[in-house]
Amino acid sequence: MPQTMVEKIAQKFAVGLEKGHEVRAGDYISIRPAYVMTHDNSGAVIPKFRSIGAAKIANRRQVVFTLDHDIQNKSEKNLQKYANIEAFAREHGIDFYPAGRGIGHQVMVEEGYAWPGTMAVASDSHSNMYGGIGCLGTPVVRTDAAAIWATGRTWWQAPAIAKVELNGQLKPGVTGKDVIITLCGFFNQDEVLNHIVEFVGEGVKHLSLDERLTIANMTTEWGALAGVFPIDEVTLNWLHERAEFVAKRGPAGVPSDADSDVIHPRLNESRIAELEAQLSNLKADEDAFYAKELVLDLGSIQPHISGPNTVKDITSITEMQRRQVRINKAYLISCVNSRLEDLAEAAAIVRGKKIAGHVEFYVAAASSEVQAESEKRGDWQALMAAGASELPPGCGPCIGLGVGTLEDGEVGISATNRNFKGRMGSRSAEAYLASPAVVAASALAGYIDFPGDWQTAQTVGEIKINQKSKKTDVGVKILDGFPESITGELIFCHQDNLNTDGIYPGKYTYIDEFTPEQQAEVVMENYDPEFKKLVKKGDILVGGFNFGSGSSREQAATCLKYRGIALVVAGSFSETYKRNALNNGFLTIEVPDLVNDLKAKFGMGRLTVRSGIHAIIDFRKALLNTADKEYAINPLGTAAQELVLVGGLENWVKKNLA
Numbered sequence: 001m002p003q004t005m006v007e008k009i010a011q012k013f014a015v016g017l018e019k020g021h022e023v024r025a026g027d028y029i030s031i032r033p034a035y036v037m038t039h040d041n042s043g044a045v046i047p048k049f050r051s052i053g054a055a056k057i058a059n060r061r062q063v064v065f066t067l068d069h070d071i072q073n074k075s076e077k078n079l080q081k082y083a084n085i086e087a088f089a090r091e092h093g094i095d096f097y098p099a100g101r102g103i104g105h106q107v108m109v110e111e112g113y114a115w116p117g118t119m120a121v122a123s124d125s126h127s128n129m130y131g132g133i134g135c136l137g138t139p140v141v142r143t144d145a146a147a148i149w150a151t152g153r154t155w156w157q158a159p160a161i162a163k164v165e166l167n168g169q170l171k172p173g174v175t176g177k178d179v180i181i182t183l184c185g186f187f188n189q190d191e192v193l194n195h196i197v198e199f200v201g202e203g204v205k206h207l208s209l210d211e212r213l214t215i216a217n218m219t220t221e222w223g224a225l226a227g228v229f230p231i232d233e234v235t236l237n238w239l240h241e242r243a244e245f246v247a248k249r250g251p252a253g254v255p256s257d258a259d260s261d262v263i264h265p266r267l268n269e270s271r272i273a274e275l276e277a278q279l280s281n282l283k284a285d286e287d288a289f290y291a292k293e294l295v296l297d298l299g300s301i302q303p304h305i306s307g308p309n310t311v312k313d314i315t316s317i318t319e320m321q322r323r324q325v326r327i328n329k330a331y332l333i334s335c336v337n338s339r340l341e342d343l344a345e346a347a348a349i350v351r352g353k354k355i356a357g358h359v360e361f362y363v364a365a366a367s368s369e370v371q372a373e374s375e376k377r378g379d380w381q382a383l384m385a386a387g388a389s390e391l392p393p394g395c396g397p398c399i400g401l402g403v404g405t406l407e408d409g410e411v412g413i414s415a416t417n418r419n420f421k422g423r424m425g426s427r428s429a430e431a432y433l434a435s436p437a438v439v440a441a442s443a444l445a446g447y448i449d450f451p452g453d454w455q456t457a458q459t460v461g462e463i464k465i466n467q468k469s470k471k472t473d474v475g476v477k478i479l480d481g482f483p484e485s486i487t488g489e490l491i492f493c494h495q496d497n498l499n500t501d502g503i504y505p506g507k508y509t510y511i512d513e514f515t516p517e518q519q520a521e522v523v524m525e526n527y528d529p530e531f532k533k534l535v536k537k538g539d540i541l542v543g544g545f546n547f548g549s550g551s552s553r554e555q556a557a558t559c560l561k562y563r564g565i566a567l568v569v570a571g572s573f574s575e576t577y578k579r580n581a582l583n584n585g586f587l588t589i590e591v592p593d594l595v596n597d598l599k600a601k602f603g604m605g606r607l608t609v610r611s612g613i614h615a616i617i618d619f620r621k622a623l624l625n626t627a628d629k630e631y632a633i634n635p636l637g638t639a640a641q642e643l644v645l646v647g648g649l650e651n652w653v654k655k656n657l658a
Contacts, residue, residue: 002285004161006196006228009136009282013119015153016639018477023158025291026634031156035062035113036140036148037122039104040069042085045123045145052653054150060093063149064113066104067097071394072402102367102393103335105129108137109213110242110367112266116231116275117282121148126335126417128220131197132213133238134231134282138196139220141552141576143583147653154649155582155639159225159575160291162195166203168299173452175345176211177337177415177435179298180218181306185314186459187294193223193546194575195291198284203298204230209238210341217336218417221311225575231282236272243267290466297460303438303450305413308430309421317438318455320448325432328410330355330443331424332383332436333364333391334398337415340370340377346440347379355387356446362404364391386444400424406431413448415439476620482641486617488540488566490626492598492609493527498543499550500577502527504559506551519559528607535608537564540615542598544570547588548577557581567617569624571595582640585648589617591624591631 003011007023014029023029038045042065057063067082082099089096097107105126108114116134121127123145130137144154170179197219199212207215212229219227229235246264303317332338332346343365355361363383365371371393374380384390389404396402398416406412406425412432414424419431434442438450478484495502505526508514524531535541541560547570548556557580560568567587581588602609616625617633619641624631646652 002287002289004288004290005198005230005282005284006136006161006226007158007288008284009117009119010156010158012117025158025160025289027158028635028637028640029156029158030153030639031119032153033062033121033148034115034118035064035108035120036145037064037066037104037108037113037120037124037127038145039066039124040081040085041123041142042088043081045142045149046085046088048142048146049149052146052150052650053657054146054653057092057094057149058152061095062152063092063094064104064108065089065094065096066101066107067099068103068394069399070401071099071392072396099394100368100392102365102369103395105217105335106339106366106370109133110369112242112264112271115266115271116235116239117278125220126217128224128226129213129217129335131216131219131226131228132209134229134235136196136226136228137216138226141579141583143649144579147649150653151656155643157578157634157640160195162192162197162224162292162294163290164197164199165201165293165295166199166207166298167201167295168203168297169206170298170301173437173450174301174303175435175437176207176214178301178303179207179211179296180215180222181304181311181314181433181435182301182459183296184218184222184311185304185306186296186461187222187463188312190223190546191292191294191463192219194572195224197222197224197227198290199227199229200284205232205234206298207234208341209234210339213339214336218311221417231275231279236276239267239272239275240269243269243272289468291468292466293464295462300457300460302454302457303435305438305448306433307419308411308432309419311419311433316454317450321450323448325448326411327359327413327442327447329404329406329412330359330361330439331397331404331412331414331416332388332439333362333396333414334416335366335395336417337436338364338366338370340373342415342436343370343374343379343383344377346436347382349437349440350386350388350444351382353386353444355443359443359446360404361386361388361443362391362397363388364396365393367393388443397424413439413442476622476635477638478620479638479641479645481645482619484618484620486540486566486619487614488538489536490542490569490598490611490613490615491535491539492542492602492611493524493531493607494544494599494602494604494609495527495607496544496571497546497549498527500548500553500556501550503548503556504553506553509553509555516558516562519555520562520564523559523563524608531608532563534610535563535565538566539564540567540569540617541565542569542595542611544595544599545572545592546574547572548574550574552576552580554580554584557586558584561586569594582643583649585644585646585651587636587640587644589624589633589636591633594624594631597629
């Protein structure tokens with residue numbers, strides 16, 4: 001059967017598959033990623049690693065530490081935290097990159113961890129960036145990271161896959177950042193929520209690797225779990241250039257591979273030759289199935305501004321010029337847009353000029369090597385001469401840390417990836433996103449601006465939704481002890497985007513002594529106080545779409561489990577909620593047709609409805625049956641069954657260590 005590029009990569013990194021099993025979107029599989037990266041949050045993963053009984057890293061070459069988030073913080077507490085992380089890395093022989101080397105995702109690319117045709121994960125949502133180089137990069141939660149450290153493995157459900165066809169060529173002055181801002185704002189109805197995006201089309205060849213990394217990085221904000229570009233001549237040329245660079249740089253740049261001598265252990269010509277020999281097996285098959293197909297004409301894109309405070313609202317530069325929105329701060333920082341090309345674009349705008357007197361312009365390179373090369377080319381000096389303020393290579397104000405955050409009432413324009421209210425500082429501030437060139441031009445003007453002959457034009461794009469054929473011959477292997485079916489009455493909560501605060505109120509989150517019984521008593525308290533009176537043990541909860549959005553608190557899953565809910569069915573789930581649920585041995589199943597049918601039958605007048613409908617979920621046949629209708633569900637593979645049987649990921653790790 002034909003597979004997408006993502007399915008082929010997942011197949012390579014899946015372990016324990018039944019003979020002949022071909023990985024498909026929706027499959028639950030056990031994966032052994034090539035690498036797992038943690039940054040400052042290594043400090044939180046270390047005690048979790050120890051609490052599950054682990055004493056040794058399963059594969060020290062699989063784990064990467066990078067310190068990048070709070071590097072401006074020189075407090076004794078933070079310095080001690082960093083020292084503890086470094087000491088743990090040294091004790092276990094883990095590749096360690098100290099504060100100042102660069103943003104973790106950039107390091108992963110520069111040092112060859114994010115390698116084309118492989119799978120790399122990180123406990124950070126912007127691991128999507130690795131897709132710019134043809135690597136399947138996707139986020140995991142901290143428990144997953146600890147599990148990988150201990151066993152080399154964790155579980156993964158292959159998401160639905162969308163194809164985005166990029167045609168034509170960008171006009172001068174339009175960049176990769178404009179492409180992803182346009183995608184976020186043009187297709188802004190959650191079209192790719194919890195999907196993996198594969199970029200294709202003849203327009204891809206005109207995008208540089210830096211632009212691809214930018215686009216892949218912000219597929220996170222678009223709602224996708226990964227965004228992967230094809231491996232082509234642009235990719236290979238970049239690898240050859242990078243291999244030549246690190247060969248000249250010498251072994252000093254390789255942190256902990258002392259046995260590698262001069263040859264870089266990951267970025268070398270021999271490895272590139274192996275990749276070139278495999279290219280035909282790393283392309284999607286011609287008839288591969290995509291849940292959605294989107295098309296965008298690159299030639300129709302002009303610079304756009306995202307925001308304020310959301311990536312879904314975009315405005316053309318011509319309209320923003322008319323409005324003359326005054327700014328206080330400008331930012332050229334972060335993992336999405338502070339690479340060499342970005343700095344060069346901004347430098348070309350400001351060279352020989354001065355930043356407006358009332359504007360503070362902050363610049364931080366993606367890595368120390370990017371900054372050194374930018375200085376070598378003279379771009380860094382041009383930015384500083386114009387009045388920019390230098391920040392160290394790291395995250396900083398992008399996440400509201402360190403110097404330069406937005407204060408009450410201020411307006412900022414930034415080449416970062418997120419402009420959520422309060423993320424870069426005060427909740428009363430306004431944050432806009434734009435390309436590095438627009439940010440630099442705005443810093444000069446003192447208001448949002450980008451001089452040029454920008455004609456108001458209509459973005460040209462379209463979307464097609466494909467229906468997957470229903471499987472009638474599914475025969476899922478059922479592990480000993482796992483039920484072949486579950487029967488229960490459907491209790492219906494119609495609300496879409498029901499967030500974790502609605503399911504489990506935030507005021508209880510940090511009460512460490514809160515018992516399972518107490519969690520069960522406050523379930524759905526903010527959504528519907530009547531819920532706990534209506535629900536019975538063994539009920540099957542049916543939610544709306546994007547169930548469990550919001551914060552990452554795992555109690556939003558465990559409280560339902562403790563209340564006696566058999567499992568949760570929804571049109572779709574927040575991926576973090578889904579991971580937290582299964583990591584605690586609690587099942588979630590997506591059945592969008594059932595949700596739509598219940599909405600049509602019961603409407604949305606009542607928050608919670610005891611439907612009177614009894615459903616049978618047949619795991620062997622991958623079906624949900626009611627008296628009136630049969631619904632296909634994704635097969636629940638043995639990787640998921642095993643987690644339910646042992647009560648979650650931590651118990652699974654303990655069992656495997658034992």
